[in-house]
Each structure stands twice: as C-alpha cells, then as structure tokens.
Amino acid sequence: MIENKNLNPVPERTVLVGLAMQGQTKEQVKEYLDELAFLVRTAGGEPVHRFVQRLTKPNPKTFVGHGKLEEIKQFVAGHGIDTVVFDDELSPSQQFQLEKELGVKILDRTRLILDIFAMRARTAYARTQVELAQYEYLLPRLKGMWTHLERQRGGIGMRGPGEREIETDRRIVQKRIADLKRKLAKIDIQKRTQRGNRGKLVRVALVGYTNVGKSTLMNLLAKSKVLAENKLFATLDTKTAKIQVGNISFLISDTVGFIRKLPTQLVESFKSTLDEVREADILLHIVDAAHPARDEHIRTVRQILHEIGAGNKPEILVFNKIDLLDAAALQQLQNEYGRQTPAPLFISAEKKINMDALKESLYRQVRRIHVKRYPKDDLLYPDLDFLT
Ligand SMILES: Nc1nc2c(ncn2[C@@H]2O[C@H](COP(=O)(O)OP(=O)(O)OP(=O)(O)O)[C@@H](O)[C@H]2O)c(=O)[nH]1
Ligand SMILES: [Mg+2]
CATH class of the missing domain: 3.40.50.11060 (GTPase HflX, N-terminal domain)
Known part of the structure; x- marks a missing residue:
C-alpha cells in the first residue's frame, strides 16, 4: 500500500x-x-x-x-x-x-x-467548481466503484481539491452537491456584480487549447504573473487585467484551456468562469503552431466555444510558438490560414516575435468596438499613431 x-x-x-x-x-x-x-x-x-x-x-x-x-x-x-x-x-x-x-x-x-x-485548483472558487464536477461524475458511479482495493491505493483519480481525498459516502455526496451548488450560486452573483462594475471597457478573452501559451502571452501583454508551465491545465482561474495599447485601455482575460472530450460536468460547473469568454467582445484564439494536431485543436476549441454560447464572437487566430517551426513549415502554415479575416497572427510569446503586429491588430479591433460605444472618442484615438 x-x-x-x-x-x-x-x-x-x-x-x-x-x-x-x-x-x-x-x-x-x-x-x-x-x-x-x-x-x-x-x-x-x-x-x-x-x-x-x-x-x-x-x-x-x-x-x-x-x-x-x-x-x-x-x-x-x-x-x-x-x-x-x-x-x-x-x-x-x-x-x-x-x-x-x-x-x-x-x-x-x-x-x-x-x-x-x-x-x-488554487482559489476557493475553482475548488468549489471542480469539487462539484467531481461529485456529479461520481454520484452515479459510487456503487461498486469504490472497492476497498481502490480506497487503499489512493493516488490518481482519488484527489479532491486541495489534495484531500474525495468523499465516497452516497448520502454525504448528495448533500455536498447541494451545498456546493448553493455556494457557487452565491459566488456567481458576486462575480457578476464585479464584472458589472468594470464599465464598458472593451473585453478581450484569450481562449484556446490547453498548453498553447495563453498565460505566457497574458504575462507579456499585461506584465502580470500568471502561472505558465508545460503541463496541461496550468490555469483554472480567470485572471483579468486592464492593459493599454497605444492610447486605448481595455480588459484582457486569461482563462482555462480546452481539450477534446472535455467532460460535460466540467463545462457545466465552470459555467461562470466561462462567462468571461461568453461576455467578451473579442476572442484571441491562441493556437500552438507547432503541435501536430493543431488543426484539430482549432476545431475542438471552436466547437466548445459554440457549445458555451460564444461561437459568434469576432475571433483573431494567433498562432503561437512559431519559434519551433522551420521556415518551410511556417510558410505552409501561412499559406493555409493567411487569407482569413481578420488576418491571423504568427507569433512567439516566449521569444517575443511579432508582438508589435499582435498589438497593432488588437488595437485595431478594440478601437473599432470602443468608438462604436463612445463615438465621441473617435477623434481622440487616431488609428495606429502609436506605432509610427
Ligand atoms: N517554444 C515556445 N514555447 C512556448 C511559447 N509560448 C509558451 N510556451 C510554452 O508552452 C507551455 C505552456 O504555456 P502556458 O502559457 O502555460 O499555456 P496555457 O495555454 O496558458 O496553458 P493552460 O493554462 O494549461 O491551458 C509553457 O511551457 C511555455 O513556456 C512560445 O512562443 N514558444
Ligand atoms: Mg494558462
């Protein structure tokens, strides 16, 4: 044992x-x-x-x-x-x-x-959401699943949030589910109020498959310190920062990555974390340009966006990690995706390649929405003067 x-x-x-x-x-x-x-x-x-x-x-x-x-x-x-x-x-x-x-x-x-x-899961909020998803998954499986053999073993599949072992008593689990749902509903109201207080700043969400470099890019853009590492699901909590590009301020959010066959329980219980994506004005869809399954990743992410009701938002494709591609592979990627609008970007967040092009594109898109909201600001924000 x-x-x-x-x-x-x-x-x-x-x-x-x-x-x-x-x-x-x-x-x-x-x-x-x-x-x-x-x-x-x-x-x-x-x-x-x-x-x-x-x-x-x-x-x-x-x-x-x-x-x-x-x-x-x-x-x-x-x-x-x-x-x-x-x-x-x-x-x-x-x-x-x-x-x-x-x-x-x-x-x-x-x-x-x-x-x-x-x-x-680091924050109380993420823990509550994960715990709910775990118990929703476990409830129909409690009978027979938790043999003494498995209890003894512990380890993978047995961890609750905070590395506590998860509860397996049916009645306690049912009660936990009800408690967790109540707790989440309360937090949701707080979160909604917080988001409401942010005013009408344009909101950009970083979305994408897990491990593509969303947090690395966020850190670069917002000069923040979000955990970024070569593991799946490094980020579970949404982090939002106010940033300025040129002379315009907007909000940018880094959030949980997607994966194929993402458990429905997770999508369900992460609903309000995903609100950040649902309520964004622009999605920066980050892609690992060097991943062999890159095209499938793009399809998976778009499918999940569609499922959570964020399928119709303006999307800028950002191919990251181009430092890992040779010239021919980069050319092929550009031929494949280059003609889409808005024009996709080809960057490396880690090696800081083409960051100006990314900021320029972001500025253009944000500005378009911003002046729609504040028509009077139009003259205050001359197009792209900050780069020239
Ligand atoms: N070579 C290379 N590696 C990168 C680049 N950008 C990020 N990485 C690496 O990719 C790994 C994942 O980066 P993260 O920023 O944590 O990715 P993420 O999309 O936030 O991942 P999750 O939060 O787990 O969904 C880390 O090891 C980064 O150092 C890049 O431009 N080039
Ligand atoms: Mg991350």
Missing part, C-alpha cells in the same frame, strides 16, 4: 487503452494516446504501455473486446501495473466490470481530467 501518497509519491505505473474508430488515421490515434499520456504524466503517473483496438464502437460490457481484454490482463499481471486508463468515458457498469476483470484501478479520461483539475 502506498502510504505517503501526496508527499514524494511513487509514480503509478499506468497502461493506456484507446480505440481506433472508423475513419481515424494511425497518426490521429497515436496523437490521441500521446495526449492521454501527457494527461497521465500531468497527474503524476508513468505511462508504461499502450493498447489500441480497432472497433466500430466500444464493447458495451468491457469497452474493448474479449481478446484484447485478455491481453491487457496478462500485461497488467506481468508488469506490476497499478492503473489502467481508458481514453473515453466509461459507463458505470463498464467501470465495474473492468475493475473486476483486471483487478487494478481503472480510470477513464473524464476522471483523469477531473483529477488534474482538482490538483490545479
């Missing part, structure tokens, strides 16, 4: 399991499992091996087919595996069955993401 699970934990030896669905290329499937491996490492696990099965749909009982399950079972038994992670959400009965068959801890993608969010 791992006693000291939060202090200097031994990384859980983890096996990854994914399905290759119809129409998915080899590269796509690899990329999906790469992302799952990154999630596992972010949660403190060590990915040891991957299993992929080509199926048209998941097996309703055991997710993978019988033969594949046997293969996994043998590997788990022979290699000292602690945990098996599935790249999709498992139904409560699949979860139960797999745990019984494999005899080790079973996690699905949703629970892994929730666990990372729990590790990452």
Whole structure:
C-alpha cells in the first residue's frame, strides 16, 4: 500500500487503452494516446504501455473486446501495473466490470481530467467548481466503484481539491452537491456584480487549447504573473487585467484551456468562469503552431466555444510558438490560414516575435468596438499613431 501518497509519491505505473474508430488515421490515434499520456504524466503517473483496438464502437460490457481484454490482463499481471486508463468515458457498469476483470484501478479520461483539475485548483472558487464536477461524475458511479482495493491505493483519480481525498459516502455526496451548488450560486452573483462594475471597457478573452501559451502571452501583454508551465491545465482561474495599447485601455482575460472530450460536468460547473469568454467582445484564439494536431485543436476549441454560447464572437487566430517551426513549415502554415479575416497572427510569446503586429491588430479591433460605444472618442484615438 502506498502510504505517503501526496508527499514524494511513487509514480503509478499506468497502461493506456484507446480505440481506433472508423475513419481515424494511425497518426490521429497515436496523437490521441500521446495526449492521454501527457494527461497521465500531468497527474503524476508513468505511462508504461499502450493498447489500441480497432472497433466500430466500444464493447458495451468491457469497452474493448474479449481478446484484447485478455491481453491487457496478462500485461497488467506481468508488469506490476497499478492503473489502467481508458481514453473515453466509461459507463458505470463498464467501470465495474473492468475493475473486476483486471483487478487494478481503472480510470477513464473524464476522471483523469477531473483529477488534474482538482490538483490545479488554487482559489476557493475553482475548488468549489471542480469539487462539484467531481461529485456529479461520481454520484452515479459510487456503487461498486469504490472497492476497498481502490480506497487503499489512493493516488490518481482519488484527489479532491486541495489534495484531500474525495468523499465516497452516497448520502454525504448528495448533500455536498447541494451545498456546493448553493455556494457557487452565491459566488456567481458576486462575480457578476464585479464584472458589472468594470464599465464598458472593451473585453478581450484569450481562449484556446490547453498548453498553447495563453498565460505566457497574458504575462507579456499585461506584465502580470500568471502561472505558465508545460503541463496541461496550468490555469483554472480567470485572471483579468486592464492593459493599454497605444492610447486605448481595455480588459484582457486569461482563462482555462480546452481539450477534446472535455467532460460535460466540467463545462457545466465552470459555467461562470466561462462567462468571461461568453461576455467578451473579442476572442484571441491562441493556437500552438507547432503541435501536430493543431488543426484539430482549432476545431475542438471552436466547437466548445459554440457549445458555451460564444461561437459568434469576432475571433483573431494567433498562432503561437512559431519559434519551433522551420521556415518551410511556417510558410505552409501561412499559406493555409493567411487569407482569413481578420488576418491571423504568427507569433512567439516566449521569444517575443511579432508582438508589435499582435498589438497593432488588437488595437485595431478594440478601437473599432470602443468608438462604436463612445463615438465621441473617435477623434481622440487616431488609428495606429502609436506605432509610427
Ligand atoms: N517554444 C515556445 N514555447 C512556448 C511559447 N509560448 C509558451 N510556451 C510554452 O508552452 C507551455 C505552456 O504555456 P502556458 O502559457 O502555460 O499555456 P496555457 O495555454 O496558458 O496553458 P493552460 O493554462 O494549461 O491551458 C509553457 O511551457 C511555455 O513556456 C512560445 O512562443 N514558444
Ligand atoms: Mg494558462
């Protein structure tokens, strides 16, 4: 049994399991499992091996087919595996069955993401939202899921906000959910009032896939200190700063990153964090230009924006991390996206490449909205004089 699970934990030896669905290329499937491996490492696990099965749909009982399950079972038994992670959400009965068959801890993608969010939540507000999402996910799964085996193990999937272990008693969980909802409703009212007090300054939100460099860019633009690091979901709380470009002031917000198959419980309970995005005038959609799944990331982010009701906002695409591209790859990227309007930007926040072009574009877009709100200011804000 791992006693000291939060202090200097031994990384859980983890096996990854994914399905290759119809129409998915080899590269796509690899990329999906790469992302799952990154999630596992972010949660403190060590990915040891991957299993992929080509199926048209998941097996309703055991997710993978019988033969594949046997293969996994043998590997788990022979290699000292602690945990098996599935790249999709498992139904409560699949979860139960797999745990019984494999005899080790079973996690699905949703629970892994929730666990990372729990590790990452710093403020009381983020913690409340994550805890609610965790309990909403757990409630239908409490029966059978929390075997004594799993309780003993602790670790990934067991962490509540602040690294407390999460509660598993059904009645207590139900009461917690009701309490958390009440608490959130209260905070929401405060937040709304705060946002209302900001007046009519133009609001820009940094949005994008997780780990693309939103916080790095925010720090650069707002000279603030938001945690930026090479881990998934470094940012869970929205940070807003007032900044000035040229002679115009506006608000800029850095917020939680998106990911494919973002758990619905999270989208639900992060509703008011996402209000910042919903109420923004302009979205700066940051993209990791060097990521192999960049185009899919853009589609995923747009899909989630659409789902949260922010799909119709003016969007400026900002391709970040161009320092990682060679000249040919950059050219290809520019050919692919260069013709869109407003014109996309190609920058490196870390190496401070093309920051003036970004500020100029931001200024233009912000100014357009600002003078619509304050027509009298039109003359006060000559177009782009600050750069010349
Ligand atoms: N090479 C390179 N790395 C960058 C650049 N911008 C950011 N990074 C790195 O990318 C990683 C993620 O940066 P963050 O700013 O934390 O990304 P984020 O989008 O805020 O991520 P989440 O908050 O986790 O969603 C960090 O390791 C940064 O140092 C860039 O222009 N070039
Ligand atoms: Mg961030």
